Amino acid sequence: MTATEALLSIGELAGRTGVPATTLRYYDELGLVRPEAREGGRRRYAASAVRDVGVVVFLREIGFSLTEIGRFVAGELDGRHELIDRKLAELAERQHRIEVARQALEHGRRCPAEEPLKCDRFWTVIEGRIQGLSLEESHERAHRH
Incomplete structure (x- = not known):
C-alpha cells in the first residue's frame, strides 16, 4: 500500500463527515481544510481531516462565519479567546x-x-x-x- 492509498479521497471525506464534496472544495479554497496531497489532480486527505471538518461544522453551528473560523483555526490562543469573547458578546446582543x-x-x-x-x-x-x-x-x- 502506498502513502496516497492510506489517504482519503474527497468522496470518502464527504462520506465520513456528511459535508458535500463541493463544500469541502470550498473549504480548501479558504484554507480551512487542506488536502495532504494531490494525486492526478485529485485531493487526498489525511485521516485527521475528518476532525478538521468536524471543527468547521461545529463552529458554523455555534454561529461563527467562515472568515472567523479561518482566523480561529489559524490563530494563537489569545486570538482564539478574543474571537470567543466577541462571539459571546454578539450572541448576548442577539x-x-x-x-x-x-x-x-x-x-x-x-x-x-x-x-x-x-x-x-x-x-x-x-x-x-x-x-x-x-x-x-x-x-x-x-x-x-
Missing part, C-alpha cells in the same frame, strides 16, 4: 434582540386593540424607529405612554 422581539409579538397576541395595525403602542414603536431610536428604545417609549 439574545437581547430576540427577547425584545418576543415581547413585542406577545403584546401583539394579547393587545387590547385586537389588531396590531390599530394599536397605539405599535405605531409608537414604528414612529420611534423612523426617528432613529433603536428597537429597544422604541419599545420602552411605547410602554411609557
Whole structure:
C-alpha cells in the first residue's frame, strides 16, 4: 500500500463527515481544510481531516462565519479567546434582540386593540424607529405612554 492509498479521497471525506464534496472544495479554497496531497489532480486527505471538518461544522453551528473560523483555526490562543469573547458578546446582543422581539409579538397576541395595525403602542414603536431610536428604545417609549 502506498502513502496516497492510506489517504482519503474527497468522496470518502464527504462520506465520513456528511459535508458535500463541493463544500469541502470550498473549504480548501479558504484554507480551512487542506488536502495532504494531490494525486492526478485529485485531493487526498489525511485521516485527521475528518476532525478538521468536524471543527468547521461545529463552529458554523455555534454561529461563527467562515472568515472567523479561518482566523480561529489559524490563530494563537489569545486570538482564539478574543474571537470567543466577541462571539459571546454578539450572541448576548442577539439574545437581547430576540427577547425584545418576543415581547413585542406577545403584546401583539394579547393587545387590547385586537389588531396590531390599530394599536397605539405599535405605531409608537414604528414612529420611534423612523426617528432613529433603536428597537429597544422604541419599545420602552411605547410602554411609557
